[in-house]
Amino acid sequence: MTPAARVQASIEILDDVLAGAPVEKALTGWARRSRFAGSKDRAAIRDHVFDALRRKRSYAAFGGSDTGRGLMIGATRASGWDLADLFTGDRHAPMPVEETETARDFASEAERYDIPEWLWPRFVDSLKDALVPCVMSLQNRAPVQLRVNLRITDLGGAIDALKSEGVIAHPVQVCQTALEVTEGARRIAQSQAYARGLVELQDAASQAVVAALDLRPGMRVLDYCAGGGGKALALAAHEGVEVFAHDVNAGRMKDIPTRAERAGAKITILNSDNLSGVDPFDVVLVDAPCSGSGSWRRAPAGKWALSEDRLRDLTTIQARILSDIAPLVHPGGLLAYATCSVLNDENGAIIDDFLGHFSQWRETFRKTWHVTHESDGFFTSHLTR
Numbered sequence: 001m002t003p004a005a006r007v008q009a010s011i012e013i014l015d016d017v018l019a020g021a022p023v024e025k026a027l028t029g030w031a032r033r034s035r036f037a038g039s040k041d042r043a044a045i046r047d048h049v050f051d052a053l054r055r056k057r058s059y060a061a062f063g064g065s066d067t068g069r070g071l072m073i074g075a076t077r078a079s080g081w082d083l084a085d086l087f088t089g090d091r092h093a094p095m096p097v098e099e100t101e102t103a104r105d106f107a108s109e110a111e112r113y114d115i116p117e118w119l120w121p122r123f124v125d126s127l128k129d130a131l132v133p134c135v136m137s138l139q140n141r142a143p144v145q146l147r148v149n150l151r152i153t154d155l156g157g158a159i160d161a162l163k164s165e166g167v168i169a170h171p172v173q174v175c176q177t178a179l180e181v182t183e184g185a186r187r188i189a190q191s192q193a194y195a196r197g198l199v200e201l202q203d204a205a206s207q208a209v210v211a212a213l214d215l216r217p218g219m220r221v222l223d224y225c226a227g228g229g230g231k232a233l234a235l236a237a238h239e240g241v242e243v244f245a246h247d248v249n250a251g252r253m254k255d256i257p258t259r260a261e262r263a264g265a266k267i268t269i270l271n272s273d274n275l276s277g278v279d280p281f282d283v284v285l286v287d288a289p290c291s292g293s294g295s296w297r298r299a300p301a302g303k304w305a306l307s308e309d310r311l312r313d314l315t316t317i318q319a320r321i322l323s324d325i326a327p328l329v330h331p332g333g334l335l336a337y338a339t340c341s342v343l344n345d346e347n348g349a350i351i352d353d354f355l356g357h358f359s360q361w362r363e364t365f366r367k368t369w370h371v372t373h374e375s376d377g378f379f380t381s382h383l384t385r
């Protein structure tokens with residue numbers, strides 16, 4: 001496909017997404033209808049679509065409308081490409097840009113930085129001096145990051161194994177187990193290094209949340225909101241730590257046994273019914289359901305799907321999970337709360353509210369990871385009684 005034909009395909013997919021289709025469904029639907037497209041075309045179109053979704057508001061201003069076409073005109077203007085080279089009207093290319101399709105000034109800072117208008121005051125309050133670097137980072141693509149499985153290898157061993165298969169990766173500051181992939185990211189899933197459990201795909205801040213726990217051999221640790229098991233696997237990489245995984249939606253944990261086997265680790269799955277009968281744990285990690293605002297680079301549709309009502313529901317769920325789970329922590333043990341959100345409503349405010357209601361608990365540690373090139377936005381707080 002020509003670059004112009006890729007832009008036209010992106011316009012069509014974006015129109016589907018703007019009409020309400022989930023982005024992955026819109027991309028696969030297009031790919032199925034377009035057998036002529038090769039893997040490089042599909043990857044380039046995916047990049048265009050995700051980029052346009054990250055910057056939906058600013059591209060709409062640059063492009064003069066919030067349609068798929070407006071976003072891709074905006075993207076072309078923002079990147080400095082010549083519109084006349086892509087919007088040619090030739091076969092498969094978008095129609096030439098008309099005089100009415102002009103850029104306009106940004107109406108607000110929220111529009112400039114691609115944040116929903118209603119959410120902007122919360123971003124300002126939550127992020128303070130980190131606001132602009134954070135929202136600018138959220139406009140860009142996230143790096144591909146790996147966790148080195150220290151049960152099987154060390155950083156050097158993983159880097160060498162990946163390199164021999166054409167994947168170039170280097171350590172990142174955020175966490176000692178984390179690597180950033182700079183070349184060959186698409187080879188990872190088929191690589192021996194991945195199949196043999198040397199590395200897992202996981203962002204560095206998620207790894208840092210687990211690394212912040214003082215895990216020691218003999219501890220029993222519960223990952224209460226385990227989902228696909230990313231954090232449970234990182235917990236289970238610690239020698240001698242017994243790891244349990246639970247999720248209200250048990251189906252989400254279906255891949256954990258296979259992933260654990262690949263990693264040479266053991267994770268016991270608990271369902272909600274047998275949770276009440278188990279002995280208390282030394283550590284309970286609550287990686288709570290949240291807005292995902294710290295990882296909107298990876299899932300940009302979430303930025304536009306969040307509403308005030310949904311945020312209120314999430315904070316209610318977060319508070320309820322903390323109070324429900326507190327009795328499952330051994331006296332003197334650790335209740336570790338985490339979100340991949342940058343919003344104080346889901347972070348400090350939840351902890352402060354919990355401590356206000358449960359006076360026997362105190363906070364021993366709190367940390368925020370701001371969104372930077374290297375890091376997704378994360379928050380954690382350690383509570384004990």
Ligand SMILES: C[S@@+](CC[C@H](N)C(=O)[O-])C[C@H]1O[C@@H](n2cnc3c(N)ncnc32)[C@H](O)[C@@H]1O
Nearest residue numbers: 225226227228229230231247248249287288289
């Ligand atoms: C942020 S995700 C977890 C991601 C996972 N820990 C990982 O690292 O891959 C939050 C999870 O919480 C689960 N969840 C939502 N409400 C819950 C509840 N009341 N109790 C337990 N889990 C819940 C969701 O099903 C979802 O899988």
